Amino acid sequence: MEQEKKPFIEMLPKVYGLYTGGFIAFIILMAILEQMGLGAETIGILFIAFTVVVYAGIGWLSRTMQVEAYYVAGRQVPALFNGMATAADWMSGASFVAMAGGIYFGGHGYLAFLVGWTGGYVLVASLMAPYLRKFGCYTVPDFIGTRYGGNLARLFGVIVLVVASFTYVTAQINATGTIASRALQIPFEVGVWFGLFGILLCSMLGGMRAVTWTQVAQYIVLIIAYLIPVIWMSNKQDFGLIPQLVYGDAVQRVTELEQMHQVGVLKPTESFAGLKALTVPFVAAGGGMEAWKFVTLAFCMMAGTASLPHILMRYFTTPSVKSARRSVAWSLFFIFLLYFTAPALATFTKLQILDPNLASGIIGKAIAEVNALDWIQKWSTVGFLAISDSNGDGILQINEFFMRGDIVVLATPEIAGLPYVISGLVAAGGMAAA
Incomplete structure (x- = not known):
């Protein structure tokens, strides 16, 4: 079926409602199979396999040879679903796994990214999306060539697009390799190729039409995967079921623990490639960043967001200019759901590691005891975590615990002692974002 039919567009809420129900049932x-003794590695593989097969199936069913369907999804994507697809497109694997990690290590200063990205979508809504849709082009270089005339402008547009895309894809592929290497117990390099193969299956045959419907499915997976661990930890620690609104008390507790463990005072005396120790307090003065750096970083993020080629492409797919504006608003809402949760996730994860009153707390404990923990061993094996007894006292200090920021999200279920099914879910969410 080459052209999306009206009944299919009208059935989208029902189709994705059933899909969401099916994923929750999975x-x-x-969870039931885990209680019956199914191994952790098998659960991780099943989560990744199930979701990738679903995405590939959507890509296959959406295959098309029609130019308008391939490049702009037939210009029939409703604003709500275009917003979900854009959110999934924007929240890359790097963003999914790195945002909470950045806040964990960088404190409030890292919120400059959130400010900039939010401002960027305001620019897109007011200055970019309506006019891209109004011109009725297929690609951003096509729009530039039409707007400014001649093939030279179009050529420069292609060059900028290729350079920006390669830079962006590098972070994407790195995140894919990180997630796949842990969830599937395979080398990082093999995980990278696995991710590339999955992308090929999802997009090559159906172009923008396949990508759109796949990304809506991916958003559902990634937002469920991001919210459940945070809500679980918040409720487990008696902070309630809405962590985004109640984690202020957790921040206060983390601040006390950081002072007790001398975060920012004890500096690392050793270094490990790609890993770092916690050195910036969560509520450091100025957010651990000078004001001018915060402002310029936010501005750069704002300008960058408003010019990302794969995001701007999404606004060619709506039925009208009005729908393009609405889809930007929906995009911002769906992105907000995740980014509003990231600070809470970083806070609860830090609390799990620093608090000696919790079973998961490791700082201040004997290094031999910490090294015996299953999650420490597994993440150390793949090179994403390291412990060093710098002062030789046998007790783990804050400046002796190193890890990659990428694993804060991925390792949180294991750190908090949640069922492994949650770890598999988070891995599937990371792959969906990638």
Whole structure:
């Protein structure tokens, strides 16, 4: 079927409602199988395999040879679903796994990224999306060539697009390799090729039409995967079921623990490639960043967001200019759901590691005891975590615990002692974002 039919567009809420219900049922099934003795590695593989097969299936069913369907999804994507697809497109694997990690290590200063990205979508809504849709082009270089005339402008547009895309894809592929290497127990390099193969299956045959419907499915997976661990930890620690609104008390507790463990005072005396120790307090003065750096970083993020080629492409797919504006608003809402949660996730994860009153707390404990923990061993094996007894006292200090910021999200379920099905879910969410 080459052209999207009206009944299909009208059935989208029902189709994706059933898909969401099916995915939740799969999570419940995995939880039951875990209780029956199914191994952690098998659960991780099943989560990744199930979601990738679903995405590939959507890509296959959406295959097309029609130019308008391939490049702009037939210009029939409703604003709500275009917003979901844009959110999934924007929240890359790097963003999914690195945002909470950045806040964990960088404190409030890292919120400059959130400010900039939010401002960027305001620019897109007011200055970019309506006019891209109004011109009725297929690609951003095509729009530039039409707007400014001649093939020279179009050529420069292509060059900028290729350079920006390669830079962006580098972070994407790195995140894919990180997630796949841990979830599937395979080398990082093999994980990279696995991710590339999955992208090929999802997009090559159906172009923008396949990408759109796949990304809506991916957003559902990634937002469920991001919210469940945070809500679980918040409720487990008696902070309630809405962590985004109640984690202020957790921040206060983390601040006390950081002072007790001398965060920012004890500096690392050793270094490990790609890993770092916690050296910036969560509520450091100025957010651990000078004011001019915060402002310029936010501005750069704002300008960058408003010019990302794969995001701007999404606004060629709506039925009208009005729908393009609405889809930007929906995009911002769906992105907000995740980014509003990231500070809470970073806070609860830090609390799990620093608080000696919690079973998960490791700072201040004997290094031999910490090294015996399953999650420490597994993440150390793949090179994403390291412990060093710098002062030789056998007790783990804050400046002796090193890890990659990427694993804050991925390792949180294991750190908090949640069922492994949650770890598999988070890995599937990371792959969906990638």
